[in-house]
């Protein structure tokens with residue numbers, strides 16, 4: 108099938124390449140010429156494992172093209188809207204400028220029976236509004252949220268945990284004939300994952316839009332729950348990692364997303380829970396989500412606590428102390444530094460007078476552009492040279508595998524802060540290090 112993908116960021120570029128690898132003829136559109144030039148050359152504009160291979164294969168097979176001119180979408184049967192919905196400056200609300208502009212730009216190319224499939228994360232009610240724009244063309248709007256995780260985006264797109272279709276319904280809540288036709292078109296697009304028995308939830312617009320923010324709110328809540336327990340562990344001498352293991356054995360709870368530490372960041376969880384709270388306020392049900400304020404503030408508190416811990420281990424003042432921060436990205440296997448706990452802690456340390464040197468396997472270029480006040484190094488040993496404190500802030504595999512003796516040879520003082528609870532305290536202590544972590548004795 109011929110499909111278009113509007114917006115070639117973390118979501119759209121992966122979606123375009125993945126759809127091409129499923130055998131569809133895909134055109135990806137983005138306003139950023141530099142990004143499009145890279146994608147055309149089969150190169151990923153950001154770090155995402157597996158994406159370069161997918162781009163090269165699909166590009167070579169001829170089923171994947173990219174451009175900046177929206178006119179190239181003409182003739183596509185399904186148009187996926189994959190543009191960003193960032194947080195508005197100074198507000199919790201999501202900025203829908205790019206979603207609105209994309210759908211408006213598509214209108215002249217829509218034919219009766221075509222499908223516009225929204226994948227961006229939007230406040231509930233957006234699809235209903237966009238449908239009003241799309242309907243006069245005879246095309247149908249569907250809401251088809253995306254749940255991919257950065258670092259696993261290719262696998263998550265090709266082998267999703269579930270697919271969700273939000274379809275237009277009549278006053279009785281029954282899917283309209285146009286909705287049924289749009290469903291058939293999406294079934295054709297996703298024939299391969301559906302044949303693999305991927306669960307499919309077919310529902311209305313409102314539910315489909317809520318699924319995405321509800322899922323992200325739940326994940327954020329799970330992380331903040333364990334981080335709240337970490338605060339209790341710190342006050343009592345308990346170990347949050349053992350606590351998480353023990354409660355995680357309960358199948359109803361599960362061990363995943365119970366890793367305590369510096370908390371969540373990135374382009375999704377923080378802004379999605381804030382936008383969800385803002386939307387609940389507009390809908391007059393803000394009380395339903397006041398707990399998310401707490402989720403957000405527990406998350407931010409962890410960053411502040413880490414700065415405090417650094418101050419404690421160096422004896423009360425960070426002025427003039429050298430701190431090596433290992434990790435800049437919000438999570439490993441990504442170059443994304445949006446709302447990164449690592450950089451927010453690095454900045455907090457610097458504000459208290461420390462000399463902070465940040466290193467990261469993929470995120471240094473992005474970090475340098477956004478945080479020019481910090482210092483950067485290409486590798487761990489350079490970053491840790493003469494350090495008074497080493498802080499592991501993002502759990503890249505190479506940092507988890509660090510050996511205490513190698514690091515001891517370059518630092519000034521053996522102080523290690525494990526911001527992600529991924530190192531073995533006994534191993535580091537045996538090598539003469541002071542090991543401190545969030546929620547661990």
Ligand code: UDX
Pocket residue numbers: 253254255256257258323326330363364365366367368369370371372373374375376437438
């Ligand atoms: C998230 C959702 O998982 C995904 O389904 C959605 O489509 C987009 O938002 P992503 O932002 O890529 O994906 O990252 P995720 O793997 O969910 O991690 C988010 C943050 O939580 C990271 O900063 C991570 O370090 C942190 N985290 C995760 C924890 O602090 N503890 C955990 O146990 C798990």
